[in-house]
Amino acid sequence: MKTAIVIFPGINRERDMARAVKTVSGSDPVMVWHQETSLPKCDVAIVPGGFSFGDYLRCGAIAAQSPIMADIAREADKGLTVIGICNGFQILTEARLLPGSLLRNRDLRFLCKDTYLRVERADTRFTRAYEQGQVLCVPIAHGEGNYFADEDELTKLEGEGQVLFRYCEQFGTLSESGNPNGSINHIAGVMNQAGNVFGMMPHPEDLIDPTRGGTDGRALFESVLERAA
């Protein structure tokens, strides 16, 4: 199985991502610079977190216009598995590969803390190593993670089961206090309608190794990398 990690100027989580991929799959990912016009042959493309282009204009807006993104869109259309984490999620929404958009956090603060997430579906290629309803503790680190979709889009998203993770309290209850950034319907991660593109604001790549904070993120990588094997 081959994984490509896409790098833009200002991205800073690509090494953690590469380490997570290597730890779970056993093989090193290929790092791809944003000015490339095509992806190498791969089964999974990952857009990691950071501050691409300094978050100028809107988070992810300029990266979404990079040459590599056109090829990611073409390959995603053909079924390639694509994952965006944090800034990567923002980039995928700006590229319209995922629905909705990420607004400023409700309380205007940059949030860097652990959050609880509830697994909404365990029958997708991204979450099949989790159990439905399982509660994870995964850190967030963002200023613009307040997920928004208009009413029609939201109805569609919920109806099609595209929400894979929601912010929650420790035992899985949804509440305002368990929703760190004000995301609509507590949404922390969504996939596209076809089920091959997924994005989330929290950082599962931080939680791969039991000696470094826990392993709650590992099953995401196991879900994806096992399928692509």
Next chain:
Amino acid sequence: MKAVVHVMLKPGVLDPQGKAICHALDHMGFDGVEEVRQGKVFEIELKGRDAATAKHDLDAMCRRLLANTVIESYTIDVES
């Protein structure tokens, strides 16, 4: 030719920055400020186009980069 593009969050999209500014104005003693919405202004210098082409191109720039039409609307003014 100079163009001015305004980009605003669509009505119904929460604007936490506008809200914070509104509260600040209230605390400063400005009465009756009911709502503040924050947007962006772009001043764009264009050459080699007539007004119609300029508008057409600016519209494409807005749709593709300057605005995120999921959450924002835009207006274009071309100054002759």
